[in-house]
Amino acid sequence: MSAPKIQFIDLAAQQRRIRPAIDAGIQRVLDHGKYIMGPEVQEFERDLCDFSGAKNAISCSNGTDALLMILMAKGIGPGDAVICPDFTFTATPEVIALLGATPVFCDVDDVTFNLDPDQLPAAVSAARAAGLVPRAVIAVDLFGLPAEYERIEQFAAEQDMWVLSDCAQGFGSSYGNRMAGQFGDATATSFFPAKPLGCYGDGGAVFTDDDELADVMRSIRVHGKGTDKYDNVRVGQNARLDTMQAAILIEKLKIFPDEIVARNAIAKRYEAGLSSIDGLVVPHVPEGSVSVWAQYTLRVDAGRRDSLAASLGEAGVPTAIYYPKPLHQQTAYEGYPCQEGGVPVSSRLAKEVLSLPMHPYLGESDQDYIIEQVRKFA
Numbered sequence: 001m002s003a004p005k006i007q008f009i010d011l012a013a014q015q016r017r018i019r020p021a022i023d024a025g026i027q028r029v030l031d032h033g034k035y036i037m038g039p040e041v042q043e044f045e046r047d048l049c050d051f052s053g054a055k056n057a058i059s060c061s062n063g064t065d066a067l068l069m070i071l072m073a074k075g076i077g078p079g080d081a082v083i084c085p086d087f088t089f090t091a092t093p094e095v096i097a098l099l100g101a102t103p104v105f106c107d108v109d110d111v112t113f114n115l116d117p118d119q120l121p122a123a124v125s126a127a128r129a130a131g132l133v134p135r136a137v138i139a140v141d142l143f144g145l146p147a148e149y150e151r152i153e154q155f156a157a158e159q160d161m162w163v164l165s166d167c168a169q170g171f172g173s174s175y176g177n178r179m180a181g182q183f184g185d186a187t188a189t190s191f192f193p194a195k196p197l198g199c200y201g202d203g204g205a206v207f208t209d210d211d212e213l214a215d216v217m218r219s220i221r222v223h224g225k226g227t228d229k230y231d232n233v234r235v236g237q238n239a240r241l242d243t244m245q246a247a248i249l250i251e252k253l254k255i256f257p258d259e260i261v262a263r264n265a266i267a268k269r270y271e272a273g274l275s276s277i278d279g280l281v282v283p284h285v286p287e288g289s290v291s292v293w294a295q296y297t298l299r300v301d302a303g304r305r306d307s308l309a310a311s312l313g314e315a316g317v318p319t320a321i322y323y324p325k326p327l328h329q330q331t332a333y334e335g336y337p338c339q340e341g342g343v344p345v346s347s348r349l350a351k352e353v354l355s356l357p358m359h360p361y362l363g364e365s366d367q368d369y370i371i372e373q374v375r376k377f378a
C-alpha cells in the first residue's frame with residue numbers, strides 16, 4: 001500500500017470549496033479601492049459580534065497586536081506583573097515584556113495543557129516577592145480548548161486583577177454558555193492562516209463587552225486617534241486589518257460553524273482509534289467546553305516521542321511539536337520570574353507533546369492511515 005499524501009493542515013481543500021466566493025470578495029475590494037478600513041472591515045466586525053455574542057469586536061493587524069492593544073488600553077507598564085502560562089506561543093509573554101511589564105510564568109495542567117488555576121496564588125506570590133504589582137492574568141486557550149475561566153476569573157477578582165483571554169487558537173470554542181470573545185475582560189484572537197479561522201495573510205481581532213475599553217482600543221488601533229488620525233490623544237499603533245483580508249474572512253466565517261463540527265468529528269475518530277494505546281494519552285475536553293481543535297495533541301511517554309514522530313514522518317504522516325521549549329527556558333525570557341515552586345508540568349510537556357494532522361477536510365481513509373501508523377509504532 002503506497003502512503004497517501006497527507007497535509008498537516010490542508011488550506012487548499014478549504015479554498016477549493018469557497019474559491020468563487022473568495023474571488024468575488026477580492027474583486028469587490030479591487031473595484032471600490034478602499035483598501036484601508038473599507039466597508040468589508042465594518043461588515044466583518046458585525047459578523048464577528050453576531051457569531052461570538054461579544055458586544056464589541058474590533059478587527060486588527062494580527063493576534064500579537066490584538067494582545068498588545070488590550071494591554072495598552074489597560075495601561076500595563078513597568079512595575080506591573082502579568083501572569084501567563086509557561087506553555088504557550090511566544091507572543092503571549094512578548095507583548096507583556098514589550099510594554100516594560102514583567103511576565104510571570106505559571107504552570108499548566110497536564111490534562112488540558114492550559115493554565116492551572118491552582119498555581120495562580122504561587123504566581124502572584126512570585127510577582128510580589130519581585131516587588132511587582134500583579135495586575136492581570138493572560139489565560140491561553142491552547143490547541144483550541146478554553147482555559148478554566150470560572151476559576152481564573154474568580155481568583156483574579158479576589159486579587160483585584162483582570163483577565164485577558166489569548167484566544168488565538170480558540171476562536172469558535174465555547175465554555176459553558178459563553179462563546180470565545182466573551183472570556184475574561186477582553187479577548188484577543190488571530191486570523192493567521194493556520195489558525196482555526198484564518199485569512200490569507202495576517203489578521204486578528206479583540207473582543208470586549210466593556211464599551212469604554214472598546215473605544216480606547218479603536219483609538220489605539222489607529223495611532224491613538226481622537227477625532228481623526230491627525231488628532232493624537234494617546235500613543236497607539238498602526239494595527240488595522242486590511243480590507244482585502246476582511247473580504248476573505250467574511251466568506252470563511254460563513255463555513256466556520258460547519259468546519260467546527262467537522263473538526264470535532266475528526267477528534268472523536270482519533271480518540272476512538274488511539275485512546276487504548278499504552279504510553280500514549282489522547283487529549284481530553286472537560287464537560288461543558290467545546291474545543292475547535294487548533295491542534296490534536298497527544299502526550300507520548302518521554303523518550304519515545306521523537307521516535308514516534310520520526311516513524312510517522314517516514315510513513316508520510318506529518319507531525320509537529322508545540323512547543324519544544326517552555327518559555328522560561330527561552331533565551332529571551334530567562335530573566336523573568338516563574339511562579340513559586342517552578343513549572344515542572346510545562347517542562348515535562350515540552351518533552352511529551354506531539355500534534356497529529358488536524359483540519360476540517362481530513363478524509364476518513366487518510367485518518368485511518370494515520371491511526372494505523374500510530375498503532376503500529378505503539
Ligand SMILES: *Cc1c(COP(=O)(O)O)cnc(C)c1O
Pocket residue numbers: 062063064065088089091092140166168169189190191192202203204
Ligand atoms: C498565533 C498565536 C498568537 C499570535 O498571533 P499572530 O496573529 O501570529 O500574531 C498569540 N498567541 C497564541 C497562543 C498563538 O497561538
